[in-house]
Amino acid sequence: MQARLLLEDGTLFTGTSFGSEGNSVGEVVFNTGITGYQEVLSDPSYCGQIVTMTYPLIGNYGIIRDDFESVRPFIHGFVVREHEEAPSNWRAQYTIGSLLKEYGIIGISGIDTRMLTRRIRHHGTMKGILTTAGHSVAELAEMLGQTPLMTDQVSRVSTKSVFGAPGYKERVVVVDFGAKSGIIRDLSKRDCDIVVVPQDTTAEQIRRLAPDGIMLSNGPGDPKDVPHAVQMVRDLIGEFPIFGICLGHQLFALACGADTEKLKFGHRGGNHPVKDLASGRCYITSQNHGYTVKEDSIAGTDLIVTHINNNDRTIEGLRHKKHAVFSVQYHPEAAPGPFDSSYLFDDFIAMIRQFKQDHPQLPRQAQMLAASKAAALSTSEKGELHYAKK
Structure with a gap:
């Protein structure tokens, strides 16, 4: 069956469909990874996007559910x-076409992906419509113009309820803005007691969980579309050690008074060089983001730039001058790799332990008992005041 991709600038690509049928509108982006198409398909940060793979052969090692980064794919094409x-893979359970069909995702093959990638690099990411229907180009253009891009991706991909992955060491609250499973895996390897909470969880609700540290996860879309999350981060800075990844990095920057902007075509792939400004070392990183922290907005804040992108010099890492908070724009939990930056999880745990040494507290049970006594005393005082007024 024929499939077509129409960009908002009028460029039309015609190829062969695989997967589902119908129409789908999304932001057309490209990923430069040679491997990892399963992880791309299942990364919640691609919610609302039509993803182009620049590597020419996709699906050759099939689909293995154990390699997924979320329960289901969220891409639009x-x-x-x-x-x-x-x-050809002994682990393969089914084909890429059957996966797309299962989740109602349209696929198109047989087009010049190099031409499409060059067009996006030259003109920037743009809206597109992917279809297997027989609509005319004029009808497709009208449908494309009438369909806005999504702005509620985070609420779509975030967990709707709190759940845990028990461990016996530091308690880490993961705020799920579209968290990949790799974050949970890396924290679990370090025996953390993990509590995952929805994206709209308030600072007070997080305080009640008595965390040792807080992880701000990756996620899709514009960080300014989740102002409640910016306020939550602002309220918690200084109270707990915090580590932000990708969208979490951008939310941390906004919470500290910096600003973000949309990149021309984003960074998506597993081969992006990032320089650690402290050591001068270059790390090869996995990235997936369309927004970045504006360099000129850092002045006047309490933020220090720790990492930059060696390709375009955009900000890739931040640290707070006064408090135990740091963040990176790239993905240290990357799957299937590279694993160069997984040490950042060790840095996070070390920061938690140092924070606890610098800010000794009563054991949790003692804290709960003290809070309960304070609440009882407050209730008693209110009763006495009410009686005195009588």
Whole structure:
């Protein structure tokens, strides 16, 4: 069956459909990874986007559920040069086409993905419509113009309820803005007692969980679309050690008074060089973001730039001057890799332990008992005041 991709600038690509059928509108982006198409498909940060893979052969090692980064895919379309329906991999459970069909995602293959990528690099990411229907180009253009891009991606991909991954060491609250499973895996490897909370959890609700540290996860879209999360981060800075990744990095910057802006075509792939300004070392990183922290907005804040992108010099890492908070724009939990930056999770745990030494507290049970006594005393005082007024 024929499939077509129409960009908002009028460029039309015609190819072969695989996966589901119908129409789908999204922001057209590209990923430069040679491997990792399963992780791309299941990364919640791609919610609302039509993803183009620049590597020409996709699907050759099939689909393995154990390699997924979330329960299900959230992308709006998948664009490849060639897709393989006969994978060669003893672990493969089914094909990429059957996965897309299962979740109602349209795929298109047989188009010039290099031309499409060059067009996005030159003109920037743009809206597109992917279809297997017989609409005319004029009808598709009208549908594309009438369909706005999503702004509620975070609420769509975040967990709706609190859940835990028990451990016996530091308690870490993960605020789920679209968290990949890799974050949970890396914290679990370090025996953390993990509590995952929804994206709209308030600072007070997090305080009640008595965390040792807070993880601000990755997620899709514009950080300014979740102002409640910015306020939550602002309220907690200084109270707990905080580590932000990707969207969490941007929310941390906004909470400290910095600003963000949209990149021309974003950073998406597993081969992005990042320089650690303290050591001068270059790390190869996995990235997936369309927004960045504006460099000129850092002045006048309590933020220090710790990492920069070696390709375009954009900010890739921040640290607070006074409080135990740091963040990175890239993905230290990357799967299937690279793993160069996984040490950041060790830095986070070390920061938690140092914070606890610098700010000794009563054991949690003693804290709860003290809070309960304070509440009882407050109730008693209110009763006495009421009686005195009588």
